[in-house]
Amino acid sequence: MSKLTNQKLQDYFFRLRSNKVFEMFVVSVIIFSALMVGAKTYELPPVLLTVTNILDWTITFIFMAEITVRFIGEPRKRDFFKNGWNVFDTLIVLVSVIPIDNSDMAVIGRLVRIFRVLRMISIIPELRTLLNSLLKALPQLGYVMLMMFIIFYIYAAIGSTFFAKVDPFLWGDISISMLTLFRVMTFEDWTDVMYDTMEVYPLSWIYYFTFICLTAFAFLNMVIGIVVSTLEEEHRLQDAERAEAEGEPTLKELQAEIQELKALIKEQHSVR
Known part of the structure; x- marks a missing residue:
């Protein structure tokens, strides 16, 4: 009882x-x-x-x-x-x-x-999916962030070498230069920084243009692509688990059945 x-x-x-x-x-x-x-x-x-x-x-x-x-x-x-x-x-x-x-x-x-x-x-399941996708994407994002850090470091060294005399507050050393480049990447009044250096180095716009193309466009789009790809994979896994729990055939099972049907059709054609 x-x-x-x-x-x-x-x-x-x-x-x-x-x-x-x-x-x-x-x-x-x-x-x-x-x-x-x-x-x-x-x-x-x-x-x-x-x-x-x-x-x-x-x-x-x-x-x-x-x-x-x-x-x-x-x-x-x-x-x-x-x-x-x-x-x-x-x-x-x-x-x-x-x-x-x-x-x-x-x-x-x-x-x-x-x-x-x-x-x-x-x-909320949707929030769990987002967080799980972000956690699974961290290994791949780590390599992207490492590559971005290398680019930051190279450009910061160049900026500190050439622009330190122009504006010591923004380019005094490599650590300050990396913070300035982060400001440039996020488009926070970055044109003011560029115009100050262009007064001394007229072609310094090439420095900012290439840096923004590499970071703000290329690397950030890579980060978005990795997260979206991982999110789609997480949705596929959830759909497969839901189908298995409800007794519905999964995609792999359907593919296996299709292959079996193809084999049977081939056998029938060979017998004839």
Whole structure:
């Protein structure tokens, strides 16, 4: 009887955590929690401060209840903490229990409550997809960033050598020159920098033109291309997992069936 009751309870919580209304309620609470964090940055009257503290503990209680629902609704309890998002959510909620008062832990408590906004990523599948794609793209992005750093370093050395006497504040050494080049790459009043050097070196526009073409156009487009490609791959993997979970044939299975049909057709033609 106890096992039957536990099974019914698990099925109920499983349906509850998969319910769109429940998910929207949790998202609304997260957004309200973020607004509460912002409200506490203002000078509030003592009455409102007390109300916000009560609401803050209420939000923490709701988050704890939501984690409990997700845990009980998990068909295999040991698989719950194999999911990194479940571990992240649990840690955020548990540390949120730290009381906010005048103790030394008050700052940590406030910071953790700010990070509760990140739970939006674990709740909304589209945000999870974006983050997973970004993490998977990091190795490839690392090589692009390394190449960009090399270009920055070369151009900074050239700029510091030629333009240090023109404007020591912008080109005094290689580190300052790299900051100036970052300003140029982001188009932050870069023409003022160029015109200052052109007064001494009229052909210095070639320096800025080639640097912008390499960084602002070529490398940034490479970064966008890598992220978009990884995002498309992540969507394909999710579609394949969804099709497998729903019992639908995947693309590889369809291709295998097509190959089998082609082989059968060839055999029939050879028999004839």
